[in-house]
Amino acid sequence: MAYRETEKMRQRKAQARQRIIDSAWACVASGGFRNARITRIAGLAGVATGTIYRHFESREDLFAEIFRTATQREVDKVAEALHGPADAAARLEAALRRFAERALRAPTMAWALIAEPVDPQLEEERLLYRRAYAELFETAIREGIEDGSFPDQDARLSSTCLVGAIAESLVGPLSPTLSGQATLANIDKKRLVDTLLAFCLQGLTGTRR
Template sequence: MTKPGKTDARLSPRVAARQADARRRILEAARVVVAEHGFAAAQVAVVASVADVATGSIYRHFPSKASLFSEMLRVVCERELEVVRAIAGEGGRSAGERIGDAVATFVDRALRGDGLAYAVIVEPMDPEVDQVRLEARAGLAEAFAGLIEEGVESGEFAAQDARVRGAAIVGAFLEGVVTPLAERETQPPDREAISGEIARFCQAGVAHPHPGGNR
């Protein structure tokens, strides 16, 4: 018997394609529902309606509500992590520049993400869903730690604990977008100003001068 969320290898290519398309539509519908209503109010029946599938069909792909929303969150977080990693991997630029650009880009995308970003960053979740959020934050922290290590090795930064400061950068920019997202309905955020301010703060946290000299 095929487990929920898995594709049976014995299916014909046409049936397998239909199942893959249904799974994609369900995940996209879950993203839309969370963006509009948040995690707490998101219901499987509403997701089914948006995806134009039967509620029972969702449980053929995902064994529980938590597994559905954790997979949706994983897809969203992986997309954002790929963006940060792409900026981190750009050649010919200083580590500090890439840290600033990665932070500013993440913040700008979060502010444009509106209700979905607020739900992902702020709202309480089921333990299974929250575990995905914790893993995503760890991935972001690792990306920034790698940049800090590059900066230390090249002499751009003074010696410092890259893992601790990488995690601190993630905590700073996630916390920095909470208030603008919470106030978005009454006060639309100035994305450029907010992303620039948070990026400069994060850069300053790792680019302090070497002892005994100015840079």
């Protein structure tokens, strides 16, 4: 008789997988991808190290899953902020603000997702996600040109400028290695976000904020 996985076994397997993901997530959120050691993840999840490799082909595969899930969550939050009754400029401003504020509230995770030096496999995923943000912004810019809240412009190019400006200007404040998160506690986050948004919206509108 062929071996058959019972429903209970399937459930336990799924639960172990979820515990591994949650533990890896917590490790990345507290120290970035580089410091997320498999032994520590296994310890947190309450499984043997070998068990992790029954659920994920490699450390890289596990991290790619964390990266995708965490980034998709951020993309969804931005997409959510882009919906609503306000004009396109106001919605885009709300979305950019949400992106920046969420990053500053969870700086290590944001650094891991945006700028931590990672393996080329994750870098590839990162480039795709930056494209996903740009596409969301591009749609909003087009709507803004339509509803008169933005002057006519190359929406695609402006959207990549936004992604670049916001990601790059957060890299410094978020980086645990460069300028240091030691200083993050001391900076005026509201002022940082306001200043960043002023640059972005001036870039889009050519009107002084």
